[in-house]
Amino acid sequence: ASQGPSSDIEAFRTLLKGSKRVLALCGAGLSASSGLSTFRGAGGMWRNHDATVLATPEAFAEDPGLVWLFYSYRRHKALQAEPNPAHYALAELARRMPEFWCLSQNVDGLSTRAAHPSAQLKLLHGSLFDIKCFNERCGYIERDNFNDPVHPSLAITSEEDPRMDAAGTTNETSDSSAGAQNGRNSSKRSSTDQTIPTSQLPHCPSCRTGLLRPGVVWFGEALPVNTISEISNFIARGPIDLIMVIGTTATVYPAAGYVDVARRKGAKVAVFNVDGADLGSATGLGKEDFLFVGDAAETLPSALK
Ligand code: BJW
Ligand code: ZN
Secondary structure (H helix, E strand, O other), X not given: OOOOOEOOHHHHHHHHHOOOOEEEEEOXXXXXXXXXXXXXXXXXXXXXXXXXXXXXXXXXXXXXXXXXXXXXXXXXXXXHOOOOHHHHHHHHHHHHOOOEEEEEOOOOOHHHHOOOOHHHEEEOOEEEXXXXXXXXXXXXXXXXXXXXXXXXXXXXXXXXXXXXXXXXXXXXXXXXXXXXXXXXXXHHHHHOOOOOOHHHOOEOOOOOOOEEEEEEOOOOOOOOHHHHHHHHHHHHOOOOOEEEEEOOOOOOOOOOHHHHHHHXXXXXXXXXXXXXXXXXXXOOOOOOOEEEEOOHHHHHHHHOO
16 A cells, blocks of 8 residues: 555645646546546447547548537537536636646537636647548638537437437447336437438538548547647646646547656656546556546545645
8 A cells, every 4th residue: 555646635735736837638537527428438339339439530431421420419418518627626727827737638628618728728639619621631620610510410409319329329238118218219229320421411611522520639640730849848848746637548649648758757647537446557656646536526626726
């Protein structure tokens, strides 16, 4: 036990108070208590598709209608959701600590809506609300498109549209009587394979031939180059006191690599995660580090007080 990370919140607050240059690496768990799904583990499936398989240029090229329905659903859910106390606590920390930067892998817009100062919020994986041309040579991009639906063909027909309910993908394992009760099962099966013909999907207003796509970073794609260079410059400017790793499995690179980068710049690591089991080893926590197991919406506001 003496080797493991600390969960002493007073010791963490003391460390934070004495810190000047601080990073947070945030992931889907930050928005979990706002009702948004994570990628891995429970909730990481949509219509029997693994979310990480849909988040690829190959999946979009293969079935753009299916991938757009996934993202249209995610836009809808994110717009319905509200920032939670963890988003607000981070935004508040940013206001009182000018050299605290939040590196977020999330695309849901909730940190922005919690009024996190934008210069201190780096969106590593883009935004659900940027729309760009799938033809990379075109370069068209529209920012902050909050239309729901983004295009008439991508309307979410009801709050609990069965074809899109993440919970609905537990079809095979769910209790059939529960399914019958809410009347979802039959419609779910009949609409599971629905997609949208390419001709009906939104096309680029600039080149007119390319399909539009969400402005997120898919596997195999480069992260936004300006964002990456800003972060590199921040890191190069001097030692880092602390990196908080919040609601992420820290398995996707290059984002996850910032934990080790910060550590090499002297940072202590503080993990905030509902699942304490593997995170300690994933991030290589030592006895100088911190691990707070629980809902980030509860642990973070109290730690950042
Ligand atoms: C709670 C909670 C609560 C729950 N409170 N906690 C080695 C080195 C470098 C790269 C690679 C490499 N090996 C392979 C690669 C390539 C690849 C990669 O990393 N693959 C890994 C799987 C190994 N990386 C890439 O392809 C990246 N690009 C790249 O490398 O480009 C190279 C290049 C250079 C130049 C030119 C061209 C190319 C791009 C990665 C993009 C990732 N995109 C996605 C989708 C974004 C769009 C969308 O949202 O749909 O990003 S994938 C998905 O994973 C999404 C997330 O941001 C990301 C991370 O997931 P996250 O946030 O950690 O979620 P989960 O579900 O994994 O974890 C949730 C956590 O929360 C859990 O721990 C829970 O316990 C916890 N939790 N509730 C607190 N209430
Ligand atoms: Zn175009």
